[in-house]
Amino acid sequence: MSKIVDVLWTGGWDSTFRVIQLLFQGDDVKPHYICDPGRASTSLEISAMHRISELIKADSGLKGNLLPISIVDFPDFEKYSDIEDAYIDIMKEHYIGEQYKWIADYCRYENIDSIDISVQNNPFIRKNHSRDDYPFSVIFRSLKFPLITFSKSEMKKWCIDHGFLSIIEESWFCHSPTRSGKSCGVCSPCIVVVEEGMGYRLPASAKIRYHFRILPRLKSFLKNYPKFYTYLYKLKSR
Ligand SMILES: [Zn+2]
Structure with a gap:
């Protein structure tokens, strides 16, 4: 039986790779996109995801179902003070992007137990994402990093070998x-x-x-x- 995997999809190379990889394995994918208020590329990212979705649906090599994208605006979900505090406590040790805090807020608000974040090549996240002590447990509880040990060239090779390069190249x-x-x-x-x-x-x-x-x-x-x-x-x- 196929399972549904929640994925934070940005329309970029890494998260598009994760979507394709899961669909190829036969899993169903529920994509989520959080509009970043500080970014000029939102509409281009969303149109890339729509283009890629069409290509995915037409590809018989991808067995899983791609569910409709949930697109959320930053002000549309609750921000929690204990998540804010934990984020600040991590920042005392090491800088991490504010998006990790929002994703934690979003997962709690939407009751999402587990969401795939397609970060790779980040030594701090790699070392700390699965810690179950405070403050890491608060921020990373629902965040999974399945590509953390992947390199871009491995992803590219996999796409070439499986015939998905033309799809992933539509990423923004x-x-x-x-x-x-x-x-x-x-x-x-x-x-x-x-x-x-x-x-x-x-x-x-x-x-x-x-x-x-x-x-x-x-x-x-x-x-x-x-x-x-x-x-x-x-x-x-x-
Ligand atoms: Zn640029």
């Missing part, structure tokens, strides 16, 4: 998209995409911005070639 990654809805090339997830050898996922304008960023002297060099500079500049600001 940029945190500060341009006004026309393209990735920027200079925020940290964009830089990760290039460093992971997936720079082909950036539009030409973002690739140019990326290179301007890491090669500041390129700009003064290019000024000796005004026509070429103008050409690049136009692409960059498109």
